[in-house]
Amino acid sequence: MPYCYVGTQQATDDAQLNNGLKIFYRTYGHGPTKVLLIIGLASTHDSWGPQIKGLTGTIIPNDDETGIADWNSCRDDNENGSGIEVCAFDNRGMGRSSIPTRKSDYTTKIMARDATALLNHLGWKKAHVFGHSMGAMIACKLAAMVPDRVLSLALLSVTGGGFQCFPKFDRQTFSIAYRFLKAKTPEQRAAVDLDTHYSKEYLEENVGTDTRRSILYQQYVKAISATGMQSSYGFEGQVNACWRHKMTRTELDLIRSAGFLVSVIHGRYDIIAQVYYARRLAERLHPVARMIDLHGGHLVSHERTKEVNQALFYLIKASEVKMSPRDWTNLPKKKSxxxxxxxxxxxxxxxxxxxxxxxxxxxxxxxxxxxxxxxxxxxxxx
Structure with missing residues (x-):
């Protein structure tokens, strides 16, 4: 299995100490264009499935002996996917990656260092960096820490951390939050995940003789049963990372002046990360940021896969042709x-x-x- 070994402590020269902590990752597709996908809270790398398929034309990892054959067979059918190699991984505290037991070992800055170590491990000098939810917070930190390694930045379902992670306080979200914290079985977790990830309208759509909710429920139960419930250490640590996350003015200035384009993609009906905060972050990154809000919930990457994938391809293409921020942004000029x-x-x-x-x-x-x-x-x- 492919692992990248990282550390949980820092030396005085800011170099990472290797003390056995490992990050599980998978790569997909082949080509000169590199894309690093950073997933969010309590999710594994395969939550990026629709984007992996859209970007590379396959969901078979490269370490699988059938991966190359599958990619070659799909390449003619999906010309957009050719020429792109994607890496997706499990953040510390989730999936097959190590699970530190101390909350202090979970911050978005530490997890950004994990992602940077993975870029080094892969030998990728530069990559397009796409993050979802907590993964977008991590992507922001990475972009501020090593801006010279970033070709473009996509922030899906993002907030600024801290109190911005709180959903709107109403009866529905309070009930969902309570159920989420109480979920102890794959069935309980699957039921609440659907309500947190998707818009109600989407779940109630009919697909054949069933509703989308019933179909997704079975898929979620199967997936959660296969990977297991997240460890309490991992869950509490990742929540701690979200709560402590904050982008300083200096960090945002570094991103703005780095020379790469930013796409902020969000679901209008996201009850976990409110679209208001995503738009505010995009405005703070003017003029290099573009705001895209879609009809969807927190997992807009699944609910509106075609639109999200088109936005990601457009970001990659705009970066390759070196589009100017003035032509890229759709945000109004900041006022004095x-x-x-x-x-x-x-x-x-x-x-x-x-x-x-x-x-x-x-x-x-x-x-x-x-x-x-x-x-x-x-x-x-x-």
Missing amino acids: WWTEKSASYFRSHRESGGSVSFTCCGYGHLTRHSMKDPKENQHVVN
């Missing part, structure tokens, strides 16, 4: 601090029936018009 404050001041006075001085109004008017950008009225995507 004064413009934002003055606009807020005017709104509050209008709502309260107050008045403002001609001088203040005139300056605000001039500021708004002098900084107006022709893209300001664009809708943030679809």
Whole structure:
């Protein structure tokens, strides 16, 4: 089985110490274009299945002796998949990777180092880095730590960590959170996973004589039974990593100035990671970021596979042709601090029936018009 050995401690020169902790990974497809996929909380590498298939044309790993034959047979049918090699792996604390017992061994920065060690292990100097949920937080850290290793960055179902990980407080999400924490069997976990991963509308669709919910339920039970329930050490550690995650202004500046493009992809009905925070992160990465919101839930990569895969291909292609950030972004130009404050001041006075001085109004008017950008009225995507 393919493993990459990493460490849980740091030496004084910031080099990783190898103390036996291992990361399980799989590669798929062949070609000069490299893509690293980083999965989220309580998930294994194969949760990237729809993207692996879409990008490479196969779901048979390269270490399987039938992998090359399968890829060759699919290559003619999926020309988009040719020329791309993908690596997906289990984060520490999940699947076949090691499970440290200390919470302090789980942070997005430490897990980004795991991902960087894997790039070194594979001999990949640069790669497109795509992350989902917690994996997107890890991808952000990696991009800030080693920006010279990143060709492009895709952040799916992402938040800024900490309190942003809390879903909207209503009866539905409270019930789902309670069931998630109480789930002790594959059946219980599968039932709650469906409600956290997909939109209600999607689950209620009919597929033949069954609903999509009943079909997915059987698939989830089978998958969870095969891999086993996540260890409490791994679950608590990964939750700790999400809670402690934060991107500083310096880190965001590093990503913005690194020269690669960013795509933020999110489901509008995601109850785990609210789309508001994803859009705010995209805005903070202006002008290199593009915002794509789709009709879907937290696992939008499964619910809207075709659209997500198209967005990923477009990101890869745009990076290869070195598209300028101005042509890439669909976000309005960031406004100055004064413009934002003055606009807020005017709104509050209008709502309260107050008045403002001609001088203040005139300056605000001039500021708004002098900084107006022709893209300001664009809708943030679809």
